Amino acid sequence: MTYSIIGTGSVGLTLAGFFAKNSIPVRVANTRGLSAVASSIDGLGDAVKPSAIEDALDADIIFFAVQFLNFKDVGKLRSDWSGKIVVDVTNSAFLPPEVQERELQGRLSSEVNADRIPGAKLVKAFNQLPMQGLTAPVPAGGRRVIFISSDHGDASAAVALLTHDLGFAPIEIGKIAEGGRLIQARNALVFQNLVKF
Structure with missing residues (x-):
């Protein structure tokens, strides 16, 4: 499997840091170009490589570490995403209500993003956690829990395996409309900072 991260804001760089810490190769890209990426990831180590966005989109598992409203712009970079697993780390519930209504039309944000x-x-x-929550120290012998949801069992399992390799304790919670609803912002599992021993 190959991995990439689209986005070099706090989410993208935090994720890149976990890849670096565990020596798992990952390509990182943004819409501002290769030099902007290189300066953003400077110091993260050899596992984290700057990439043109077109090359980053060739990875098997791609993290969309962008704002919810920008997800559709990255989605437009390809007309066909067949064969790709896209990890949606966005949250939409912190948008103004009128924007939420326009963008979601009563659906979950990940259902909307899947169509994109x-x-x-x-x-x-x-x-489910702010980035500072993900990077907070964990007691010895513990792993921070990451909840995972997908309508595709094989994709969920692949991301769960990667999540474990990145140093976390993955818990698969089922399909987007079911368990996945619980990790949509403002719902029951958001901000639950759990450690598994």
Whole structure:
């Protein structure tokens, strides 16, 4: 499996840091170009490589570490996402109510985002905590829990395996409309900072 991260804000760089810490190769890209990426990831180590966005989209598992409103812009970079697993780390509930209504029309944000990457298998993960929560120290012998949801069991399992390799304790919670609803912002599992021993 190959991995990439689209976005070099706090979410993207935090995720890149976990890849670096565990020596798992990952390509990182943004819409501002290769030099902007290189300066953003400077110091993260050899596992984290700057990439043109077109090359980053060739990875098997792609983290969309962008704002919810920008997810559709990245989705438009390809007309067919077949064969790709896209990890949705966005949250929409902190948008103004009128924007939420316009963008979601009563649906969950991950259901909307899945439509924006035709052919891909969307997995919701790494969104239940702020980035400082993900990087906080964990007691010896413990792993921070990451909840994972997808309508595709194979994609969920692949992201769960990667999540474990990144140093976390993955818990798969089922399909987007079921368990995945619980990790949509403002719902029951958001901000639950759990450690598994």
